[in-house]
Amino acid sequence: MAIIKSGMQTAYNWNGNELNDLFYMSNGIDRMLVYDLVTVTNMGIRPPPSAATDEGTNLAGSLTVGGVYKCRFEYYNINKKRSSGFSPASANITCQSNGGIRVDIPTHTGIDAQVTHIRAYLTADGANIYRYDGIKAYTGTAIEYDFTIAESARITVMGELNSAGTANIDVHGVPFTCPYLMPHDNRMWLFGTRIYSTGTVTMAADPTVEGSSTVWTDGMQGMYFQIDGEARIYTIESVTDSDTLELTETFAGTTGAGKSYYIYGEDSILYYSYITTTGVVCPESLPQDVVQHWIPVSKDDGFRGTGLKKVGRNAYVSKENALYLLSGDRPANYRVTRIPLSDGAYHRTMSEDESGNLIYGSRSGVYVSNGNETFSLTKESIQNIFTGEGNPPWYINKARLEYMHGVYDILNKRYLLWVASSSSSKEDKCLVYDFNKIDGQPIGWYWWNIEATCSAIVRDADSKPWVYWGDENGFVYYLNPDATNDAAGMSGAETRRGTATAGASTTLTDSGATFNTTGDGLKACKIKILSGTGIGQERIISSNTGTIITVTASWDTNPDNTSVYAIGYIDAYRKTGWIDFGVLLDKFIRRIKMVFKPQSSTYSAYLKHYADFISTQIGNTQYFNMAEIKGYHSANFAANRAKHHQIEFGICDTDRVIEVRELELEGGVFGTPEETKEAES
Structure with missing residues (x-):
C-alpha cells in the first residue's frame, strides 16, 4: 500500500471528499490538502506578500512612452492550473523612452512548494484595471519580469471585474480552514471549526503572540484569537512558526506570560468555492470579499457545526442540535432549511442507504432522514x-x-x-x-x-x-x-497458530514457526494465548522474526512450551435472546445440550450463561471439543435462579469454525405445585 502523505497531524480527525478526480482533506487545524493521485499539495495558494518594484532599465517595448502604469502578480501552479490571490500593487511606474518596463519580483523564502510560476498583470496608462501580460517560472528566488507588449494585446482581467467594471476582484482567496468538506453543485463546501488551546501564551502590547508548548499551523491564518477571561476577539494575520503568530492589530488586553487562550473559526458559517463567470470550476478558491460565497446557518443559536453530506440529490448541513437541507442551484438562491424533529448529525457517521436516505449518528441516537422528515x-x-x-x-x-x-x-x-x-x-x-x-x-x-x-x-x-x-x-x-482470521500481516501460508517453545517478558518463541516477515511483518496484529501457561492473555505484536514474536506490553505470565497461541484470532460468538419460557416466575437452567458439526482437528468452543440482563456471566465457562465424534456437548449448570436467562456460544481462535445445529435447554420454574416444570427451547 503506497503512502500518500507522511507526517500528518494525528491529534485530530482528517475528513476527506472527492471532486472532479481530486481528493480534498481537512482536520480543521492544519492547512487543508489536495491529492491528485500523484502529489499532495495545500488547498489554495497564499498570495505574494510583497509588491513588485521598478528595476529601472530603459527596456525596448510597445507601451506608451511617459505612460504611468502599475503592476501586480500572482503565484501559479502550472501543473494544476491553480492561481493565488493578488500581490500588493506596485507603486506607479513611468514608462521610459524605449517603451518597456522591467520589474523585480522579490524573493519569498516561505513560498508554498507547489508554486511553479508567477503570472504578471499590468494596468493601461493611467488606468486601474489589471490585465494579463504573461507567465514566468518562479519558485521563490528573485527574478525580473519584462512588460513590453502593447496595451491592446492585454485582454484577460486579473481575477474578475466588479459589477461596475471599475476594479478587479480577488476571487482566489485561500479557503478558511474547516473540518468538514462536501462536494456539491461543482463546488467544494466547507463548514465548522475546531477550538485549539494547547499550551500558553505571552502577550505584549503589540501584534506578536509568543506561545509555549504550542503547535500552531499555517491553517490558523484568518482564525480568531482570544485570551481566556477577556472579551475582546482578535484575528490572526499570519503564523510565523509553531510558537509565534501575528494579529491584525495591537493586543490591548492585560499583558504577561502563562496565559490560556483559544484559537477558533466561525462555527456556523457555510462557505462554498468559486466558479468563474466563464464557468471554470475553482474548488480551491474562496472569494472572501464577495458576500454570496458564504451562508449563515442559525449563526447565533449557540450550537456548533458538526457535519456535511451529499446524499443523492440532497445536500445536508448539520449542527449539534439539528439537521438542515441545502437547496438552490446558484449563489443567488442558495438556502439552508431546518428539517423538523431532527437531531444534529456527526460528520463521520453520515452515510447513504440504497434508497437515497441519510443515516447518521447523533448525541441522542441514530436517525434516518429523507430530506423532509427524520425518523429515529x-x-x-x-x-x-x-x-x-x-x-x-x-x-x-x-x-x-x-x-x-x-x-x-x-x-x-x-x-x-x-x-x-x-x-x-x-x-x-x-x-x-x-x-x-x-x-x-x-x-x-x-x-x-x-x-x-x-x-x-x-x-x-x-x-x-x-x-x-x-x-x-x-x-x-x-x-x-467467510474469513476465519483477520489476515493482517499474513498472505496465507505463514504460521498463525501453534504451541510456543519458549517465552520471556515480552516475547513468544516457536522454533518451528514461519512467521511472516515481509515489510512490517506481523506488526500491530493481535496474539492470544488460547490454552496452557498464560491462557487468556492478549497482546499486540510490535515486531517479529521468522520464529520470535515481540509484543508491545509485558506478559502477566510468560508463555512456555505449553502455551497454545493464535495470531489474527477472531472472537466470534452468538447470544440468544433473553429466555423466560413464557412464564413470569423465577426459572432455572438445569442442563444444556449443544449439537454441532464435528471438525477434523482438535480445538475448543465455549458456552456461557447470563441472567436477568446482567452482563456478568453466571458460573464458569463451559468448553467443549469440536472434534468430538458424537457431535454434541452436554453440561449441567449450578444454581442459577432468575426470571430471564441468556446463553452465549462461540469460539476465539484462528482458522477455526463452529457450526451449531441445535441448542436444547432443560430447566424448571419455581413457585409451581411441582418442584420443577420441565421446559425446552
Whole structure:
C-alpha cells in the first residue's frame, strides 16, 4: 500500500471528499490538502506578500512612452492550473523612452512548494484595471519580469471585474480552514471549526503572540484569537512558526506570560468555492470579499457545526442540535432549511442507504432522514446507550461524540456505527442496525466488539462495495463473513497458530514457526494465548522474526512450551435472546445440550450463561471439543435462579469454525405445585 502523505497531524480527525478526480482533506487545524493521485499539495495558494518594484532599465517595448502604469502578480501552479490571490500593487511606474518596463519580483523564502510560476498583470496608462501580460517560472528566488507588449494585446482581467467594471476582484482567496468538506453543485463546501488551546501564551502590547508548548499551523491564518477571561476577539494575520503568530492589530488586553487562550473559526458559517463567470470550476478558491460565497446557518443559536453530506440529490448541513437541507442551484438562491424533529448529525457517521436516505449518528441516537422528515432507529430499542438512562448494558462516551464514525453496508443492508463506550478512549464498539426482515420486521440492533478509528465503503475492481475500517495501529480491514482470521500481516501460508517453545517478558518463541516477515511483518496484529501457561492473555505484536514474536506490553505470565497461541484470532460468538419460557416466575437452567458439526482437528468452543440482563456471566465457562465424534456437548449448570436467562456460544481462535445445529435447554420454574416444570427451547 503506497503512502500518500507522511507526517500528518494525528491529534485530530482528517475528513476527506472527492471532486472532479481530486481528493480534498481537512482536520480543521492544519492547512487543508489536495491529492491528485500523484502529489499532495495545500488547498489554495497564499498570495505574494510583497509588491513588485521598478528595476529601472530603459527596456525596448510597445507601451506608451511617459505612460504611468502599475503592476501586480500572482503565484501559479502550472501543473494544476491553480492561481493565488493578488500581490500588493506596485507603486506607479513611468514608462521610459524605449517603451518597456522591467520589474523585480522579490524573493519569498516561505513560498508554498507547489508554486511553479508567477503570472504578471499590468494596468493601461493611467488606468486601474489589471490585465494579463504573461507567465514566468518562479519558485521563490528573485527574478525580473519584462512588460513590453502593447496595451491592446492585454485582454484577460486579473481575477474578475466588479459589477461596475471599475476594479478587479480577488476571487482566489485561500479557503478558511474547516473540518468538514462536501462536494456539491461543482463546488467544494466547507463548514465548522475546531477550538485549539494547547499550551500558553505571552502577550505584549503589540501584534506578536509568543506561545509555549504550542503547535500552531499555517491553517490558523484568518482564525480568531482570544485570551481566556477577556472579551475582546482578535484575528490572526499570519503564523510565523509553531510558537509565534501575528494579529491584525495591537493586543490591548492585560499583558504577561502563562496565559490560556483559544484559537477558533466561525462555527456556523457555510462557505462554498468559486466558479468563474466563464464557468471554470475553482474548488480551491474562496472569494472572501464577495458576500454570496458564504451562508449563515442559525449563526447565533449557540450550537456548533458538526457535519456535511451529499446524499443523492440532497445536500445536508448539520449542527449539534439539528439537521438542515441545502437547496438552490446558484449563489443567488442558495438556502439552508431546518428539517423538523431532527437531531444534529456527526460528520463521520453520515452515510447513504440504497434508497437515497441519510443515516447518521447523533448525541441522542441514530436517525434516518429523507430530506423532509427524520425518523429515529434507536428510540424504541437502544436509546439508553446514548442517554445513559436506566440500566443499559453499556453506554457511550459523550466526550467522544465527534469521533463516532459509520457506514451503510449496501451488500448486507445494515448500518455500522463505531462508538466509544463509557470507559474507553477509542471507538471500541460497533453498533449494527440490520434492515433485513424476519416475519416482516427488521432484525434491528446488535453490536460487535471491534475497535476502529475510521471506516469507509470501498469498491473493488468489479465495483462491489465493501466495508473497510482502519485501526490506530495502521492496519486497514474489510468485512468478510467467510474469513476465519483477520489476515493482517499474513498472505496465507505463514504460521498463525501453534504451541510456543519458549517465552520471556515480552516475547513468544516457536522454533518451528514461519512467521511472516515481509515489510512490517506481523506488526500491530493481535496474539492470544488460547490454552496452557498464560491462557487468556492478549497482546499486540510490535515486531517479529521468522520464529520470535515481540509484543508491545509485558506478559502477566510468560508463555512456555505449553502455551497454545493464535495470531489474527477472531472472537466470534452468538447470544440468544433473553429466555423466560413464557412464564413470569423465577426459572432455572438445569442442563444444556449443544449439537454441532464435528471438525477434523482438535480445538475448543465455549458456552456461557447470563441472567436477568446482567452482563456478568453466571458460573464458569463451559468448553467443549469440536472434534468430538458424537457431535454434541452436554453440561449441567449450578444454581442459577432468575426470571430471564441468556446463553452465549462461540469460539476465539484462528482458522477455526463452529457450526451449531441445535441448542436444547432443560430447566424448571419455581413457585409451581411441582418442584420443577420441565421446559425446552
